[in-house]
Amino acid sequence: MTKGNLTRRGVLKTGAVAGAGLTLPTYLRAQDSGFTNAPTGSTVTLGFNVPQSGPYAEEGADELRAYELAVEHLNGEGDGGMMNTFSSKALKGNGILGKKVEYVTGDTQTKSDAARASAKSMIEKDGAVMITGGSSSGVAVAVQALCQEAGVIFMAGLTHSNDTTGKDKKANGFRHFFNSYMSGAALAPVLAANYGKDRKAYHLTADYNWGYTTEEAVKSSTEAMGWETVGTVLTPLTQTDFSSYITPVLQSDADVLVLNHYGGNMVNSLTNAVQFGLRDRMVNGKQFEIVVPLYSRLMAKGAGENVKGIFGSTNWHWSLQDEGSQAFVKSFGTKYGFPPSQAAHTCYVQALLYADAVERAGSFAPCAVVEALEGFEFDGMGNGPTLYRAEDHQCFKDVLVVKGKENPESEFDLLEIVEVTPVDQVKYAPDHPQFAGGALGTCNNGA
Amino acid sequence: MFGLNRKDATLLAIVAALIVFAPFILNPFPAESGWAQFNAGYPDLMQRFVIFGIFAIGFNILFGLTGYLSFGHAAFLGVGSYAAVWMFKLLSMNVIPAIILAVITAGLFALVIGYVSLRRSGIYFSILTLAFAQMSFALAYSVLTPITGGETGLQLALDDPRILDAAAAGGNIPVPSLFGMEMRDSVDLTFGAWVFTFNFGYYFCGLVMLIAFYLSIRIFRSPFGMMLRAVKSNQQRLNYTGLNPRPYTLAAFVISGMYAGLAGGLMASMDPLAGAERMFWTASGEVVLMTILGGVGTLIGPVLGAGMIKYMENIISKINSDILHTWFAFLPDGLEDVVVGLIYPFIGKGWHLTLGIVFMLVVIFLPGGLVQGGQKIAAVFRRRSANAGGAEAEAAKQNPAE
Numbered sequence: 061m062t063k064g065n066l067t068r069r070g071v072l073k074t075g076a077v078a079g080a081g082l083t084l085p086t087y088l089r090a091q092d093s094g095f096t097n098a099p100t101g102s103t104v105t106l107g108f109n110v111p112q113s114g115p116y117a118e119e120g121a122d123e124l125r126a127y128e129l130a131v132e133h134l135n136g137e138g139d140g141g142m143m144n145t146f147s148s149k150a151l152k153g154n155g156i157l158g159k160k161v162e163y164v165t166g167d168t169q170t171k172s173d174a175a176r177a178s179a180k181s182m183i184e185k186d187g188a189v190m191i192t193g194g195s196s197s198g199v200a201v202a203v204q205a206l207c208q209e210a211g212v213i214f215m216a217g218l219t220h221s222n223d224t225t226g227k228d229k230k231a232n233g234f235r236h237f238f239n240s241y242m243s244g245a246a247l248a249p250v251l252a253a254n255y256g257k258d259r260k261a262y263h264l265t266a267d268y269n270w271g272y273t274t275e276e277a278v279k280s281s282t283e284a285m286g287w288e289t290v291g292t293v294l295t296p297l298t299q300t301d302f303s304s305y306i307t308p309v310l311q312s313d314a315d316v317l318v319l320n321h322y323g324g325n326m327v328n329s330l331t332n333a334v335q336f337g338l339r340d341r342m343v344n345g346k347q348f349e350i351v352v353p354l355y356s357r358l359m360a361k362g363a364g365e366n367v368k369g370i371f372g373s374t375n376w377h378w379s380l381q382d383e384g385s386q387a388f389v390k391s392f393g394t395k396y397g398f399p400p401s402q403a404a405h406t407c408y409v410q411a412l413l414y415a416d417a418v419e420r421a422g423s424f425a426p427c428a429v430v431e432a433l434e435g436f437e438f439d440g441m442g443n444g445p446t447l448y449r450a451e452d453h454q455c456f457k458d459v460l461v462v463k464g465k466e467n468p469e470s471e472f473d474l475l476e477i478v479e480v481t482p483v484d485q486v487k488y489a490p491d492h493p494q495f496a497g498g499a500l501g502t503c504n505n506g507a
Numbered sequence: 508m509f510g511l512n513r514k515d516a517t518l519l520a521i522v523a524a525l526i527v528f529a530p531f532i533l534n535p536f537p538a539e540s541g542w543a544q545f546n547a548g549y550p551d552l553m554q555r556f557v558i559f560g561i562f563a564i565g566f567n568i569l570f571g572l573t574g575y576l577s578f579g580h581a582a583f584l585g586v587g588s589y590a591a592v593w594m595f596k597l598l599s600m601n602v603i604p605a606i607i608l609a610v611i612t613a614g615l616f617a618l619v620i621g622y623v624s625l626r627r628s629g630i631y632f633s634i635l636t637l638a639f640a641q642m643s644f645a646l647a648y649s650v651l652t653p654i655t656g657g658e659t660g661l662q663l664a665l666d667d668p669r670i671l672d673a674a675a676a677g678g679n680i681p682v683p684s685l686f687g688m689e690m691r692d693s694v695d696l697t698f699g700a701w702v703f704t705f706n707f708g709y710y711f712c713g714l715v716m717l718i719a720f721y722l723s724i725r726i727f728r729s730p731f732g733m734m735l736r737a738v739k740s741n742q743q744r745l746n747y748t749g750l751n752p753r754p755y756t757l758a759a760f761v762i763s764g765m766y767a768g769l770a771g772g773l774m775a776s777m778d779p780l781a782g783a784e785r786m787f788w789t790a791s792g793e794v795v796l797m798t799i800l801g802g803v804g805t806l807i808g809p810v811l812g813a814g815m816i817k818y819m820e821n822i823i824s825k826i827n828s829d830i831l832h833t834w835f836a837f838l839p840d841g842l843e844d845v846v847v848g849l850i851y852p853f854i855g856k857g858w859h860l861t862l863g864i865v866f867m868l869v870v871i872f873l874p875g876g877l878v879q880g881g882q883k884i885a886a887v888f889r890r891r892s893a894n895a896g897g898a899e900a901e902a903a904k905q906n907p908a909e
Binding site: 112113117164165166167171172173174176177178180181184185197198201202205206208209221223228267268269270294296297498499501502504 | 546549550551552555645648649652657658659660662663664665666679680682691704778780782784785787820821824825827855856858859
């Protein structure tokens, strides 16, 4: 029984360590400073959690470029970009609170689980004090909840669903990007002006959370304008051929098709719709029209010719002429050789906003940062005067209504701005039905 | 001891030691050194190692013993997670009821799917299980959104009932715990430049895995296990001897589904969120990879395979080009760029590529998985140390991988 002894020892060891684990005081998370991952040395680590593989990998790559640029500017390298046009002058180009900014990156794979694993490793292993990034609402909501639990700040990247700052809002999470409601509110007047007020709309909606909130937002905004919704059909997210969903549109008496699709879904559904000749159709004596609520340059690129003249909304576009946008496009273009996407813009701005909030608060402690960001008003970041609302941590700013350009001059010049919808028109009450449920809770320092 | 023979008892002891000392073994590099990048001893990854180890052990009971290749095992993991999160929402943040419900739900789910799928064998069985899993995924992603949370996943909320718990103090959602001991509690131990983290959740998972591993040894050595092996080696002969293999295969399927449910429940206990992606077919494929990489039909193989894949997913994928540049900064500029350019496709988002190459190498050169590799190395040492004991080495070689 010599081997038997070994087993007994093993069991005893297990017991002893488990016992020790139970009896030891649990003080790790508190640390001395009172919050998770307080930076102690001369550097501070930020976590950039973006999709590097999967359907939104291209957007993720652009987000990462923007973050690298932001770190450069924060550390006082490069031309400073939007730091020069930003209305708050707390940032001095010597890192954050004098600590040099370092970063770690991770791959969300556009899956909640993988994104959380990646964020957890940044928090537990690399000591990141803030997590930012992401290109899907599912991921944003999942990582935001994780950061709330762990006691670090989450600065959302590209996430458009109402829920991120609606029913799933969290005190430690902040969103600069606009949302479904704002898209609907900005689009409806432009649509009414261009297509008239007695239209019959047919919705094709991607069958997941973002699709639902977008459909609801566009439907209620257009119906308020006098439109009628004749049909809403859910399409599976993995669908690549939408022919079978387009045929019923031809048989209905709808004269507008709203495609609540994003990414590859939208590229395919729009291409199918155009192939079926929807855009040459006349219904009820009116020209048939197609609308895409959320546009991105990468989608416009994918759909090619088919986007020409189609209306949609976007958070930011590089052709904006204000000082902030121009400074950003210039430094991004100098470094990478092409203009940034809206995903890159929102991520860059989020990184700067976080750094600025820390400077103003004088501390990295999440609760101090939350306090500094809540109700913060700023300008010079490309979207005009902007407010970080305290009630739901959502940014309120102008929304761009765009349409596919008829005569693009380059592969990046695909969208043209139709109207800049002023912020007052897209504002809503924090307890608006589309955002009801959920609570911010209180900020968590993780101590 | 525990009704095990000497060899199995040793194996169990080794696994126990590995679990206990994992925080040391996985953190071989000082925290401030450049090599710290390769440290895997942080709570989240260690928890993943053991949880996926449990998942793979369970999968191996079905695939390794009966030879039925289920391509939809992630569905049970997902169902277990959802069940556990619902327990957190409705009953209590204590992990015990959550894990129990997770195992039961996954078991019932496996009973239904197994009853239908096991009417066919071979590729048809695989396709059936795959179809069921994809169906579950699609349902969880969209139609069942009220129950599963859809795309954003099922999460805890401040206003959940949690009827057994006292009302949460403050504005934060309580975290899963075992009778008051929070799963995320950790203790840091500093030895000079080294930092080792001991996490309560990890040791809890480790204990569960040890029990799961022990049960799997007992199943492998039992008459029931023998019947399952008979199914694998020749099902027709079994039929002709008058035995009906279906109850055995169904039992194996349900047990393996319950293991997956246990893994799902633990996953939700460590991180209270259940997403539909857990049920996606790639997740089912991953556990097949883990088992084959480690060694099909061996006891410890699946655990090693699970560790290997999770390590690559979490460590290799986090190396970015900046880190590479700092590693090779000592080289002349032009050469540095060339070296970085050569390695870059295999790190970061290219970790799948590295995993694919490793998988191919293992399948081509070590068809018995990592376990076979270990045996080969052991055989070399044994031959060297005792060239007189040739007969014993021969016998060891002929033993099937265990």
